[in-house]
């Protein structure tokens with residue numbers, strides 16, 4: 001079959017999979033390739049005469065490089081070059097010409113640009129050798145002499161220097177203007193709470209290490225396998241930074257072993273590998289170590305203050321939510337932390353604030369549900385605190401203040417089935433059996449607690465193109481430069497195309513992960529299905545119309561007099577909806593047309609004018625049971641029910657996996673994940689999986705996912721909103737609230753480690 005980019009190894013469903021429909025449970029089409037090791041990740045693509053680069057990282061948080069002694073490294077067998085700011089190839093200014101597609105405001109970090117050190121762990125040299133082992137050994141021998149300067153790495157010490165974000169990011173929504181008189185109302189309120197919440201730094205730990213393999217063709221063309229959430233973003237970055245025209249660089253990411261924000265921006269191994277390939281005119285691979293993955297950004301340390309006020313009947317009268325978060329000195333990394341507090345509950349008086357503190361760290365980075373992970377945590381813990389102050393059931397308090405229109409903008413919701421999430425989730429969990437008093441449930445030595453929280457995330461749609469080629473043998477190839485970071489994009493897109501064309505799944509291939517394919521956005525923000533899926537649906541609808549016209553012209557066609565509205569695509573045929581036995585096979589249509597292939601292209605532009613009239617969000621209700629050992633302070637999350645309203649679900653199986661993954665990560669946020677900075681060194685210390693704890697199998701018990709019925713044709717023509725981040729939002733709050741219900745102890749900082757729970 002032509003039209004497939006050979007190197008991509010585009011996966012197809014197993015033979016015999018057959019017909020599929022939207023919302024079915026479908027096994028991943030790439031599952032077999034993944035479990036048999038056929039799927040190749042960025043560091044696994046072979047190349048002739050490959051060089052290996054190993055990064056040397058700065059050991060001071062701020063200052064200048066006075067000298068780099070590379071003699072000993074260069075003297076080693078197999079070492080080819082040590083690249084530093086003194087001998088790197090020319091790179092363009094990042095500021096004027098270039099911003100990667102998700103860059104915050106300010107000046108992006110430029111690896112090996114000059115003698116400045118802006119954070120501990122910053123790359124300062126790349127050792128390139130004929131073998132990985134030689135490069136690694138030589139990297140140890142590079143001696144860097146620094147002139148250190150004073151630095152600041154503590155948010156808590158610097159909180160007095162908090163400032164408004166000034167270097168603004170395109171598309172970032174700052175907190176809205178205050179509504180009403182929240183402060184006065186809070187002062188006079190009958191029932192009120194005030195609390196401060198702290199969230200520690202978290203680092204990304206996807207299974208796949210960050211890596212780039214740059215394969216240099218004889219003509220100098222660079223084919224780059226990169227770990228990224230967008231091949232086109234990395235291609236754009238390399239082209240701009242190195243002044244290489246579009247046709248000189250191709251970036252591919254056919255498989256990505258997790259990323260969830262860490263691959264939104266190009267990471268520094270990419271420009272370093274390209275520098276070496278250009279300078280040495282060879283193919284080069286650079287793979288970061290697990291330890292080095294703690295040197296390029298993190299979920300920012302955040303401090304929040306919540307004040308809530310209510311009437312005695314539980315009616316919320318004021319919400320005041322203020323946050324300060326860290327950023328680097330280079331960029332104003334911004335997240336939407338507090339805005340959610342103006343979107344979730346009906347309230348007349350709302351004031352929200354968000355400020356930044358500049359620290360000598362790498363710029364913080366998006367991490368699954370950036371902003372909401374912290375902001376909704378604080379809001380939902382505060383709501384729980386308020387429910388006890390009111391002596392009201394926490395779920396009843398949410399239902400009492402259920403927002404029928406968006407409280408901030410006064411807009412209707414495109415769809416909002418949150419009430420159903422609350423009701424179905426509560427029923428499945430058995431919430432009505434919950435004793436109101438903390439500490440009322442015990443089994444053996446463990447205290448048992450039940451907590452709940454609400455989740456919310458944006459339902460976004462971006463712009464995308466897709467192409468579709470139907471071959472004479474009835475095989476369909478649909479393409480777009482989308483990504484599949486483990487989320488199931490290959491499968492979801494194949495389902496949409498197969499369902500639209502009435503073809504068995506194994507006859508449809510969806511091709512992604514190559515920068516030369518039709519334009520697609522970054523896979524981020526849980527927007528890929530609503531975006532790329534709509535482009536796939538659009539291109540298939542065009543193909544349907546073309547095929548229908550051709551079908552009418554087939555000799556003796558039973559559809560000669562039919563109208564398009566009368567037919568359906570099913571069973572590999574075009575047939576009359578009312579008379580399924582009357583129709584023409586797609587292969588017959590192709591044969592009659594005399595064409596070997598029929599191609600359509602489609603450009604999907606979101607209907608922004610319509611979308612702007614609605615508040616668009618996904619919602620969830622999370623219910624959770626914890627068992628706490630009061631003597632050791634250990635917490636087990638034994639049961640979670642997550643009820644999600646995220647529009648139409650395309651693949652019930654992979655969507656459920658997304659929610660389970662989010663819940664697992666939420667448990668990590670609640671109980672395990674934190675990176676500690678030693679402020680005497682300005683460096684993150686527990687930079688490995690032994691000391692940076694993530695949830696493991698033993699931490700995870702029952703997770704039950706409910707998808708509440710929802711169909712949103714405002715967010716996307718396929719009715720989908722997107723599932724990803726929503727699985728994480730609210731989980732840590734539900735855990736916190738359950739710990740309180742078990743123990744009567746309110747833990748106001750995450751992670752809620754045994755020392756805080758005890």
Ligand code: MOS
Pocket residue numbers: 229259260261262264366367368369370523524525526724725
């Ligand atoms: Mo999204 S922050 O790319 O999971």
